[in-house]
Amino acid sequence: MHHETQVRLLRKVLALAEQGVSDCAETPSALPVTAYLDEVRYRREREEVLLREPVLVARSGEIPSGHFLTRELLVPVLLTRDEQGRLRAFLNVCKHRGTQLVAEESGSNRVFVCPYHAWSYNPDGSLRGIPHGYGFEGVDRACLNLTELPVAERFGAVWARLSPGSALDLDGFFGEEILADFESFAVDDHVLFDPRDIRRPVNWKLTVDTFLENYHVAKAHQATIDHLFWPNLGSFERFGRHIRNYYAKRNLRELPGQPEYQWDLRRHGNLLYYLWPNTLVLVEPDHIDFTSVYPDGPLATRVLSHTLLPEDPATEKARRYFEKNNEILYAALEEDFAMATRVQNGIRSGASDRLWHGRYEVALRWFHQNLDEALDEPSVIA
Numbered sequence: 001m002h003h004e005t006q007v008r009l010l011r012k013v014l015a016l017a018e019q020g021v022s023d024c025a026e027t028p029s030a031l032p033v034t035a036y037l038d039e040v041r042y043r044r045e046r047e048e049v050l051l052r053e054p055v056l057v058a059r060s061g062e063i064p065s066g067h068f069l070t071r072e073l074l075v076p077v078l079l080t081r082d083e084q085g086r087l088r089a090f091l092n093v094c095k096h097r098g099t100q101l102v103a104e105e106s107g108s109n110r111v112f113v114c115p116y117h118a119w120s121y122n123p124d125g126s127l128r129g130i131p132h133g134y135g136f137e138g139v140d141r142a143c144l145n146l147t148e149l150p151v152a153e154r155f156g157a158v159w160a161r162l163s164p165g166s167a168l169d170l171d172g173f174f175g176e177e178i179l180a181d182f183e184s185f186a187v188d189d190h191v192l193f194d195p196r197d198i199r200r201p202v203n204w205k206l207t208v209d210t211f212l213e214n215y216h217v218a219k220a221h222q223a224t225i226d227h228l229f230w231p232n233l234g235s236f237e238r239f240g241r242h243i244r245n246y247y248a249k250r251n252l253r254e255l256p257g258q259p260e261y262q263w264d265l266r267r268h269g270n271l272l273y274y275l276w277p278n279t280l281v282l283v284e285p286d287h288i289d290f291t292s293v294y295p296d297g298p299l300a301t302r303v304l305s306h307t308l309l310p311e312d313p314a315t316e317k318a319r320r321y322f323e324k325n326n327e328i329l330y331a332a333l334e335e336d337f338a339m340a341t342r343v344q345n346g347i348r349s350g351a352s353d354r355l356w357h358g359r360y361e362v363a364l365r366w367f368h369q370n371l372d373e374a375l376d377e378p379s380v381i382a
Contacts, residue, residue, distance in 0.1 A: 001184045006265035013248045023235045024359035031355050033347040036203045042298040049374045053277045054159040056292050069106045080123040089151035089160045090125045095144045156188040177239045190308035198303040202340040204295040210336035211280045212363040214247045224332045236363050241276035241370045
């Protein structure tokens with residue numbers, strides 16, 4: 001991140017700390033519990049948002065030239081990269097009778113043969129062969145190619161729209177501020193560490209909610225990370241539908257004695273980015289954690305998470321250091337899941353028809369407003 005941006009944000013949180021307040025909206029707000037429980041709403045979020053917006057599906061380095069990768073997300077996805085480095089994405093579905101085409105998670109490119117009737121496809125998605133093809137005379141073969149998905153790469157990651165459509169414009173999608181921040185982090189050059197695939201029985205939005213405020217840290221994370229963070233002190237900014245939060249650490253007290261040219265934003269707090277519609281990026285002092293949150297049903301969540309390191313750990317000591325960091329991270333995430341489960345059980349009881357957002361929980365308001373706007377619905381935020 002540009003140093004002038006770091007200084008601006010640190011000045012802001014120092015001023016807030018002196019006042020004894022966090023960054024705030026003008027008023028509290030409320031959200032109907034139906035936003036988490038209504039199955040029609042869930043289906044619309046899936047079909048009209050998550051299947052239509054660019055979502056993170058893999059790290060670029062997971063697909064070397066001449067290889068393929070499959071992902072089972074909201075739909076089955078097949079990614080291929082040819083020997084010249086061109087990346088393509090398809091629905092991993094045979095056009096004959098709808099069978100999932102490739103079962104393996106990854107491998108070298110080959111002719112992909114359907115396990116049902118042996119229709120075959122080239123790595124570029126084109127139909128290669130039909131056994132006893134005379135039975136399909138008169139069918140336009142072009143419509144029998146694999147269904148291609150828009151795909152592009154940014155931040156060392158593969159982003160795809162999980163339904164057919166026009167090419168992705170990731171520069172326009174992320175915008176100048178987000179692009180500048182991530183380019184400064186040099187994530188293209190980072191290496192993948194400790195990927196996780198987690199499933200829990202809570203609505204996907206409850207999972208996102210836990211990342212977007214630090215009001216809960218003092219109580220919910222007493223055993224893990226509370227000792228690191230200044231109680232309920234943060235900065236919240238939105239860039240289109242993306243959000244940048246900064247959660248200040250207790251060592252913020254060290255800053256007034258330092259010249260500004262030495263100020264380091266990552267040392268004195270964690271940046272938390274919400275990248276519309278379902279990716280969260282936690283920027284820590286010496287590594288970065290990516291988390292993508294997918295619904296696994298109306299009341300279930302699937303979390304795909306991984307850590308990025310500037311380089312592979314060179315020693316066993318270095319490896320243990322990052323493993324310990326992730327133990328703390330995922331212990332805190334499990335605390336969040338436990339609390340989200342309690343929330344879900346609570347709102348299903350009918351105890352109240354709404355949930356409240358304090359003025360310092362403004363990023364929650366923005367997240368749910370984003371969804372309302374994307375669904376072209378009147379805002380559920382009051």
